[in-house]
Amino acid sequence: MKSTVVSAIFFALSTCSAFVQKLIVQSPNQKINVALFSSQNNDVGAWYLKASYSDNEKISEAIPRIDLGLSRSDQDFSSELKFLKAGKPLLINEQYTALHGKKSVCTNSANEVTVSFENPSKAKLNIIIRAYNDGVAFRYGFPEKKGTFEMKDELTTYSVPNETMRWMEKWNPANEGLYTAMSDDKVQKQEWCYPVLFQLKDSSCWYLLHESDVNRTYCGSKLSNQVDASKYKITFPNPKDGRGMGSSTPTITLPWKSPWRVMIMGSLSDIVSSTLVDDVSSPSVVKNTDWIKPGLVSWNYWSSNHGTKDYKVVCEFADLAARMNWPYMLLDWEWDAMSNGGNIEDAAKYIVSKGVKPLIWYNSGGNHTWVSSTPKDRMLTHENRVEEFTKLKKMGFAGVKIDFFESEKQDMIKYYLDILEDAAQFEMLVYFHGCLVPRGWSRTYPNLMTYEGVRGAEWYNNGPEFTTTAPEHNTILPFTRNVVGPMDYTPVTFTNSQFPHLTSYGHELALSVLFESGLQHLADRPEGYLELPDAAKAFLKCVPNAWDETKLLEGYPGKDVLMARRKGDAWYIGGINAEIREKQKTLQFGFLPDKVKYKLTLIADGKHDKAFATKYQVVDKSSSVDVRMLRRGGFAASLVPIQ
Template identity: 70%
Template sequence: MKRITSGIVGLVCTALLCVTSAYAQKLTVESPNKKISVGLFNQQNANSGEWYLKVSYVENGKATEAIQQINLGLVRADQEFAKELAFVKAGKPVVINEQYKAVHGKRALRSNSANELAVSFQNPDKTKLNVIIRAYNDGMAFRYEFPDKREAIAVKDELTSYTIPKETNRWMEKWNAANEGLYLTMADDKVQQQEWCYPALFNTKDKAAWFLLHEADLDRNYCGTKLSNTVDITKYKLTFPNPKDGRGTGVVEPTISFPWRSPWRVVIMGTLQDVVTSTLVDDVSRPSILKNTDWIKPGVASWNYWSSNHGTKDYKIVTKFADLAADMNWPYTLLDWEWDSMGNGGKLEDALTYIKAKGIKPLMWYNSGGNHTTVTSTPKDRMLTHESRVEEFTKLNKLGVVGVKIDFFESEKQNMIQYYLDILDDAAKFNIMVYFHGCLVPRGWERTYPHLMTYEAVRGAEWYNNTPEFTMPAPEHNTILPFTRNVVGGMDYTPVTFTNSQFPHVTSYGHELALSVIFESGLQHMADRPEGYYALPDAPKAFLRDVPNAWDDTKLLDGTPGKDVTLARRKGNSWYIGGINAEQREKRKNIKLDFLANGTKYKMTLIADGAHDKDFATSYLSVDKTSAFDVRMLRRGGFAAVITPIE
């Protein structure tokens, strides 16, 4: 980060800070590319009163009022900061210009680049509140700050709300504590009044601007929030957790210590390409706490729960999945619940010895424990306290276990946010990778804690175990996730299944293969039984042996939420492409390869839908930057491709 020097402030002010003579619009912050502008307005057309932000977007010279009003304000237990806020000053403009590397995710090299302005207000009691506003090329973010020191106090309410007209198209998930619902597509008279999960996707009436609402850099000093339009159908207000979440444990209203900064309120904005490829949630979050990340290894894992819910109870099944990981060149296998009651030929220690002898690294499941969950599955309480975690992580180091899956959090109250972060802090001391299930949606922690590999917080393939109602919505759901949930962080969907679990799927084999590229997760759990992978033809089997799960670059090539999506991801000099179709009709796509490097010839292996949904059609092509290829997708079908330079 660098502050603008006094010699060039005048040059930047025209783009970054405009204090107007009229009271209505107080100032404007523009993105570096000038496509996004954030204006600060006063509701009473005065220098004191209620304040809001307005976000505009320019594409091809056409301006769109993307979000007409973002209301600002907080209510503390002692004072209110909303109705009578007096403008004090705007600070000096700041240019944010930071480069960093990510261990896993959609892009390895990241750029945190924005224009920032801090605006100071005070309430009638002369207590200060700052609002820090940033404009990025792919969105905007703002946060609240109490700069003064004083004793800790509760926040009674946050008044932030986004005004969005009913005619705006939206893709939203009804609030549920595990964040595992389906997305509803709504506009006009179909808009519902509910509490809603993050992230939420919108497309303006003129189709010019897409934007995704989320929050980032949540820490121990606050709770998670959600969106609610229950009071006003056009206003999505940030709302604290429900009292009943986590079986009523924990306090709804967070207690903050001072000086204090809220999480960032994040709006990812632009074209669909801008939204899908954005790393804004990570960009605004705090840098890594780890000096050494060499021990953090993204990779693919075999997983027995989907095909055998009690698989880890059976030593022979565990060893079969270790064999699968070794045969498929996957570095990990997961021992899910019931590993502490393993039988049929061996116990946990025997299984771990077998797994490591195969050159595979074991991962193990834990219940998060405590009174916040009714789930009694063991081991239950070993993650619950610092002392129990230190004892367990010490054992895992000795056993050669490199990662833990921790399940059933069921709340985003402040006490649970503190619990998540306590786990991550302790795991880092033992070089243990972590991923959360039954949990919150990512909040940028993957940057701060890069050993946090992924989260569930999605209706994934596990739901083929739970209900027949997932079978038919799954294809559409799969094409919404790349534009919503997977934008904001790793997503443990547990994809790529060719056989069936308790309930069947109607996606084609090509569709399932493509999910290995479409969905991003720092630990990617391939969910099918060994027979499902062994029965594949050579080309898709080879594809799954080699496909990475941590990427150097990501591009959206084509797609519309709920219809279809085609993504390209790069690892080193090779590109992987996945495309899926949600609709009940066959589609043909022409995919341009203009993202390839200049002057390089490549070999492309294209694995597409064959004559029917359980058949593949494989072809081999020589391509370069000027090439394009045609591909046919069956109804609910898909394809995958790998493009490697010709030596």
């Protein structure tokens, strides 16, 4: 395939200057092309990319224009860039193992070309372009060897025709909003969170925009179409974020490379199964990873907001984890005020005595958050963390949940990564809460097990809204937020918290498969699980939360989703319905290997939304099984090979 890329680039460079197109980079499977164009039809001026997708010989112009450029404190790199050369095509081809996520064996395989420019003052800019089988990624680079500058602005702008359907979340620092579906005259002008999902009008292609490999040399960004509804510009953090602490514009030192700008592209199934955000990220810096173990977690906050203050409540949830064979239990906020029979040391001893590993919550601390909940500053500095991690290891704690970051400025990116590095030194798992959405860091720091960055079940405590919005929201997340990395929604609740569910028991059980998180916090009270019928309870005792393979079987954002995930030789399926009408689905098992029979355990909606209907059946690759989903209903299933 390397020769294909070479000839494509050679052809483009050999054409006369009247041609706008300068070069093409093609994916290894030849389905995705990314082309470089000159806005001025010559070698000097502004430049943009165009991304195309072809399937069954139909070529779709997925993103017609991606404007390029940077503005640095000393000079501009956008409107008068002179094309110097396109480097030799490079085949990127590596495999790596993920300890948790949607796939265990991942492949980073792409064709890459580096394009070199200079501005009128002869300062150099590189743009590194990659075409993958499931998308496009590009990044900027300043190759010169010295100099420190402020980055004033990034001019990367995605042009999206208004008729393109999109699912977008209005910007908020905690990334906990709902998604809005819109097109045509319904397109709103806002600042938007990552990731963003688009569907071409003719349904020939989907794509999802994100960024990855954000490190200490830059800030996190967002998208804004406030100036022009059809143009989504990469935008730096608001100066007011994090109580105004830190600069909203990053400072860079040369040589320098930006984060990757990522476009996952193809069918909806391609997007759901993609690991592109991790693929382009830096390889793991943690050498010994034997101690990093994903697993399910019992968690008391949802059912009892102040439960961690009560030693007896803590013990009940430790017992729950032990009885359900879940490896972890989380001690959430107010653990430092624990009473009613014991304190934090007593709780840790009790949890460990049950064969369960404790996790513990902290406020991120510092003046970037208004939240005064204690302990506040024990994660704030390297010295704080070393002291606290030392204590935690002695008490048997396996990891930390750190909350309230409230900013994606460069200083906060440094803080996130400092925490991960110190935690790895003490073999501590990390869960970020009240935070950004994943940027590929779980590949670089595999002890980063999960993030919140989602409107999850916690919102049943915050007001009546989530009761009605959750069913639809749940069917959007597998196509948006959970595509780009682990997501701690705190799912699978059968009883009610402050505000009730409208989702069925089958819907809730399905979330254990549909939502991926390296630490999956199951949020219900003990009786919510222990009083389940035997089949559902057994399912939750054995369902994995780190997967070897993921396949979308069927679905559409906001309507329904059916997904299959494999762990070892066993498969698990989750399906949910967002709509207020009953649906009949037919499960097809074409993803199973040939000549192997499986025992199917199907736990579906029963006669009403708080009942299950369970059936057992032998199936193989050629089988099909009908399953009924109630309004806002769902089902879960396991497929275990028969020896």
